[in-house]
Amino acid sequence: MADLRSEFVGIKSPNPFWLASAPPTDKEYNVRRAYEAGWGGVVWKTLGEEGPPVVNVNGPRYGAIFGADRRLLGLNNIELITDRPLQQNLREIKAVKRDYPDRALVVSLMVPCEEEAWKAILPVVEETGADGIELNFGCPHGMAERGMGSAVGQVPEYIEMVTRWCKQNTRMPVIVKLTPNITDVRYPAQAAKRGGADAVSLINTINSITSVNLDSFAPEPTIDGKGSHGGYCGPAVKPIAMNMVAEIARSPETAGLPMSGIGGITTWRDAAEFMSLGCGNVQVCTAAMTYGFKVVQEMISGLGQWMDEKGHSSIDDFVGRAVPNVRDWQHLNLNHVTKARISQDDCIKCGRCYAACEDTSHQAISMSADRVFEVMDDECVACNLCVNVCPVEGCITMETLEPGMVDERTGQVVSGEHGDWTTHPNNPSVVAAE
Amino acid sequence: MGNSPHTDGIVAGRISADAVADNFSDLHPPLDDHEALVAADRCYFCYDAPCQTACPTSIDIPLFIRQIATGTAESAAETIFEQNILGGMCARVCPTETLCEEVCVREVAEGKPVLIGQLQRYATDKVMAQGKHPFTRAAPTGKSVAVVGAGPAGLSAAHRLAMLGHDVVMFDARPKGGGLNEYGIAAYKSVEGFAQAEVDWLLQIGGIEIRYEQKLGESITLETLQGQYDAVFLGVGLGGVNALRAEGEDKEGVRDAVDFIAELRQADDLTKLPVGRRVVVIGGGMTAIDAAVQSKLLGAQDVTVAYRRDKSAMGASEFEQVLATSHGVRIEFNAQPVRVLGNGKVRGVEFARTTSAGGELTPTGETFEIPADQVFKAIGQTLTTDAGLTVERGKIAVSETGRTSVTGVWAGGDCASGGDDLTVTAVAEGRDAAMDIHATLMGKGA
Incomplete structure (x- = not known):
């Protein structure tokens, strides 16, 4: 059986599945139950500075979008940081860490952008025995209006400054949680690194309005007829998060910076994908909020089974393995030619490939009177849309033309050589071969 | 009363x-x-969806299902009603397993079709429950059309004609409209007076008058109607019943299945409706199944459907056969009635065993008896009057658009040639004839 043990910036956990800082990790009761269910670690819901805690709305905090059979695909929330007193949280953190020494316990923090505020909170957190801190520079709603959360995360200089304050004032590892509500995630990541961050975690939630009530014309969740943008999370955000992770992983300035992957991780497979893009571990929230803490058991068994099947004995065997394969478009091999192939045995004759290709793509699929659908190689540009719209998995595949074969669309013989845009004759800035 | 399934007699x-x-x-x-x-x-x-092609009324099924999926069942209902104004009843009685759902790509692929019939019911019920009628009449054309028979074909034709601006007068032999929807199909397919509610809802279009208890060939004649109206549509159904042509079919306890079903459908209290302890239904169509299952549901102890050919030739669909057997009805294949037994009252039926391989019906020489105190004949219905029109294979001969041999007279539904004897087919034929009548009256006809 594969070894799922994880060591992330020196923090050990029995598996790489942590609960993200969020409503599920707001108190001792939940966190104990999460550990009992099998979670390897927990990032405690964000603590604010000493004093009267923040208050939350008293109407709905969440909005959602759904797929078939009301499967929750995206969740949006307007909940703020913990609304419980700092001292109570600290007491509970200490008690939990004492009882679960083998589990990771990281504390998320968000205090005003003043050094004194950080200097004040760091020692009291350190005193709990927590394994590390995560700087919440990501929350896009509510707290950002007060100059915290994503308001900090959107200014690389602030990220660097606050990270440096923390590194100077605590022995605990510092993880900087990044907001996706920026144009290029590499800059905040670089800033965190300059500030001395041990790792970054990403992504926090995305600014979003999940729906508009068409009777009241108010965004949902609606509080007394009004709504505010919330933070979007859940399966829908995974592709966005993975791209951001990959950008940091392959950027020379940040390559090698430890990352904790967050964003719609729902199954072991999602976790493995994030980790293959360079994340040392993953954090989960929406899946737990949707299905309960027990989902981690599938993640553990699934990742273990996959690792066994692939011969990965530890998670280090596959972390980052996909990073070298994430490339700029200009380096993709233009001499790689594929054609769609429809398996007539698997085809159920729905005609979706035909409609998609005929109406919206390259008119490369023929339809006979008895509903036989076939690809016309002289028209097929291998766009893959037919594969994507086909309801039968594996029915339509892309076949690679071997070197020496003729691409009927272009009449060109397929070359075995790599040839990309940088050397293509149509490129005005082509670099002449030496 | 003290009766039980085991009480002898009817x-x-x-x-x-x-x-x-x-x-x-x-x-x-x-x-x-x-x-x-x-x-x-x-x-x-699906693109060019097979279900839509299979539907006799060509309802745009993928579109109406997508309209349901996006929370607009009312729009879905309109999509249905545009093609099939009796979409509510068809959602209940259509043999979807041999029509749309049979060719659903998910039936072909997985053996589990999209529940097209039930989705159609969902949409149509929603609109009908609101009492909304989605169509309005065009400006009056000044033309009038007589529609004989207020069954599915006649109602469909009448609605389309009224919508197009013609004035319609309907004539029906019975005291209520709906035809077989009201008098024919099994009660559990149309509960809570749905057939009448549907007629009432359909008439909301306006411009349709119904005169009941007017029978063609008796109180009204085709000639008079032709004189009084600009066009005539006949949707009179098949009012007669085929004879068993077996000795003793006049014995007490032998009756037409359609009469039994009609009585059942009209009964206020089904506990007062008599049924035999041992019932034999002779025939192999939907009527036979409906009579048999409902006999069982009324408490008959033993119910047998006896069909002279084999399973593959049976008119009743596989779904209907399973419905029957799951209710405890026995289906006896290759059993041809020879004589009804009994001294005055029926006490059984003697059958000749047949083979029907290759389509030819041949007695094997073996005979057997099935005890019965009630026998239902369900071996097909016949035209009661041809009204002087050309008839082919027992039905009024019609063109694709329902034209009969006489100019100005159209026909559709079970009484007319072409198509299966299904509600949905009757609706399609009524609708198409109405379009042709409209084109003809407005001077655009061929």
């Missing part, structure tokens, strides 16, 4: 009122909102 009250009510409840309870969304989501929105 008696009422074999089972309790509660049991009867339960037995005759909705065969397919309606989908709730969430069930409908889940069912709708299974539709692949």
Whole structure:
């Protein structure tokens, strides 16, 4: 059986599945139950500075979008940081860490952008025995209006400054949680690194309005007829998060910076994908909020089974393995030619490939009177849309033309050589071969 | 009363009122909102969808299902009603397993079709429950059309004609409209007076007058109608019943299945409707199945459907056969009635065993008896009057658009040649004839 043990910036956990800082990790009761269910670690819901805690709305905090059979695909929330007193949280953190020494316990923090505020909170957190801190520079709603959360995360200089304050004032590892509500995630990541961050975690939630009530014309969740943008999370955000992770992983300035992957991780497979893009571990929230803490058991068994099947004995065997394969478009091999192939045995004759290709793509699929659908190689540009719209998995595949074969669309013989845009004759800035 | 399934003879009250009510409840309870969304989501929105091609009324099924999936069941209903104004009844009685659902790509691929019939019911019920009628009449044309027969074909034709601005007068031999929807199909397919509610809803279009208890060839004649109206549509159905042509079919306890079903459909209290202890239904179509299953549901002890050919030739669909057998009805194939036994009252039927391989019916020489105190004949219906029109294979000969041999007279539904004897086919034929009548009256006809 594969070894799922994880060591992330020196923090050990029995598996790489942590609960993200969020409503599920707001108190001792939940966190104990999460550990009992099998979670390897927990990032405690964000603590604010000493004093009267923040208050939350008293109407709905969440909005959602759904797929078939009301499967929750995206969740949006307007909940703020913990609304419980700092001292109570600290007491509970200490008690939990004492009882679960083998589990990771990281504390998320968000205090005003003043050094004194950080200097004040760091020692009291350190005193709990927590394994590390995560700087919440990501929350896009509510707290950002007060100059915290994503308001900090959107200014690389602030990220660097606050990270440096923390590194100077605590022995605990510092993880900087990044907001996706920026144009290029590499800059905040670089800033965190300059500030001395041990790792970054990403992504926090995305600014979003999940729906508009068409009777009241108010965004949902609606509080007394009004709504505010919330933070979007859940399966829908995974592709966005993975791209951001990959950008940091392959950027020379940040390559090698430890990352904790967050964003719609729902199954072991999602976790493995994030980790293959360079994340040392993953954090989960929406899946737990949707299905309960027990989902981690599938993640553990699934990742273990996959690792066994692939011969990965530890998670280090596959972390980052996909990073070298994430490339700029200009380096993709233009001499790689594929054609769609429809398996007539698997085809159920729905005609979706035909409609998609005929109406919206390259008119490369023929339809006979008895509903036989076939690809016309002289028209097929291998766009893959037919594969994507086909309801039968594996029915339509892309076949690679071997070197020496003729691409009927272009009449060109397929070359075995790599040839990309940088050397293509149509490129005005082509670099002449030496 | 003390009667039970084991009481000899033809008696009422074999089972309790509660049991009867339960037995005759909705065969397919309606989908709730969430069930409908889940069912709708299974539709692949096929290109040039096979289900639509298979539907005799060519309802745009992928479109109406997508309209349900996006929360606009009212629009879905309109999509249905545009093609099939009796979409509500068809959703209940269509043999979808041999039409749309049979060719659903998910039936072909997985053996589990999209629940097209139930989704159609979901949409149409929603609109009908609101009492909304989605269509309005065009400006009056000044033309009038007589429609004879207020069954599915006649109602469909009348609605389309009224919508196009013509004035329609309908004539029906019975005291109520609906035709076989009201008098023919099994009660558990049309519960809570749906057939009448549908007629009332359909008439909201306006411009349609119905005159009941007017029978063609008796109180009205084709000639008079032709003189009084600009066009005539006949949707009179098949009012006659084929004879058994077996000795003793006049014995007490032998009756036409259609009469039994009509009596059952019109009964106020099914516990007062008599049924035999041992019932034999002779025939192989939907009527035979409907009579047999309902006999069983009334509390008959043994019910047998005897069909002279083999299973593959049976008119009743596989679904209907399974429905029957799952209710405890026995289906005896290759059994041809020879004589009805009994001294005055029926006590059984003697059958000759047949082979029907290759389509040819041949007695094997073996005979056997099935005991019965009630026998239902369900071996097909016949035209009661041809009204002087050309008839082919027992039905009024019509063109693709329902034109009969006489100019100005159209026909559709079971009484006319072409198409299966199904509600949905009758609706299509009525609609298409109406379009042709309209084109003809407005001077655009061929």
